Amino acid sequence: MITIVPLLFLLNAYVTQCVQPYFPSQITFTFMDRWGPMTFAIDEVNQRAYRLFDHGQGDYTYLMKNFPFPIPDSPQSKYYVQLIATYPPLVNCVYGTFWKYGIFYDKYFPDHWYHNSSSVRIENYIKFNYKMIHSDDESVLEDYWYSDEKCSISSGERYPCEEIYFTKNTDIPLKTVRIDNFQERIQTEYKVLSIGKPDEKLFEPIPLDWAYKCYDLALGVVLNATTLELKVNESATIEIYLSTPPHRINGNDTVIIEYKPSIYSVCPKCVRLVPKRLVFNSDNFRHPQKLIVTRIKDSDAIWIDPTFIGGAYEQVMASLYNIRLAPSI
Template sequence: SSTLCQLCHEKYPCEEIYFQRNTDIPIRRTQVLDISCSSERETTTYKVISIGKLDDRLFDTIPKNWAYDCQDVTLGIRYNSQLSTIGLKKSAIVEIWLSTPPHRIHDNDTVIIEWQPSSVFNCMDCATWTPERLVFNSTNFDKRQELVITRVKVGEVVLLPILHGGGYDKILSAGYPIYIE
């Protein structure tokens, strides 16, 4: 990649893929990862198990319902900002995007995010938000979309995402709250 990422005051290509000489067979990938406010460089070495036509027995060990039984820990939601102080009858914008592309399941890679106030707090109707849902897919997953939150009553509110599709249904929504003070 020609895009550079900064890591420990040095700049590196954000992603590099190395191929076996004079082929298109990947042997190694190096990427800069952004993990909870820190960055690190990770190298993945590939083991070539098949060249040419893939052998079906390589896929026989993968459960047919893997998309429903497996959870991809790289799937997540990103916010700017996750905590907003909003005055009465005032609004704030929260930018939202996905950390990784959604999975294509049954030829569909659409992820829909809707919101609900957490029942842990007493004020279930202290805020409104627009739009009602955000829609992401594998081409716009990293594009920031805006959620406009308006405080209509005094009280603490925590909005939790309701996620549909792309493997995101499996992630724990309580891990991605938006706090409104």
């Protein structure tokens, strides 16, 4: 687990641009989620964020505009990337790229950062749904803000829909209180570890070879049919294309897809496939190619399995794109 130096309360040295009732634009803090302890480091200035869910093994999530160590001239070198990894040791890592061929990604950071599957931006940790009012009540220790609207809880009592507390005359958040969709008041207490640019040590666990070893969630194959019913000597055509451009690795972005009857099929020779391979690259990945399936003999069900070669598609779970030829007898 990464050790973070305690907060230095040098308020005059803040380089952030925060004004209450929002969080500082550069901040590292912890809190207890319903699942366990969470650590966040947010850097709006440099557009990068860190999240650690510590449960023995650490689930790390990184979101950045300029992600380190990308494949040169790849989409990952130009757009926001979110990477999720588990340590120690590195047992799993996946990532998504926010661009026009992106897909929906799990929201590990505040929902309001995620505009859609192709657009994200690291913003303030807090987003209020109501106008916030600074309390006039005198308090030596805290600044208190509350929403101008009240919401009912399950008991019928009404409270401000949103509340936030700060250490007096500082930008150090102490806790938030909100009323959720189940009409319950949810209180979250924060421990601020630092204000200012997050410690570089937080980002050191990012694998140097993540772009080659981690799974790109957007990689996939699109088929217009996955189940066929054919009599003997009947044929059907399946159109196949890629959901996103393949990776260019060592200057090569070619992806080869080969469909063959499963070795576990009762009668692998009862079906004929033409052509033997489909070839895609960054130029034609969206152009459907045709796979002609012909039943040669009657048989029980036959599974037709793909093999992916190149373009990082070796990491794709091939079983998701099987074709089933229904029994003919």
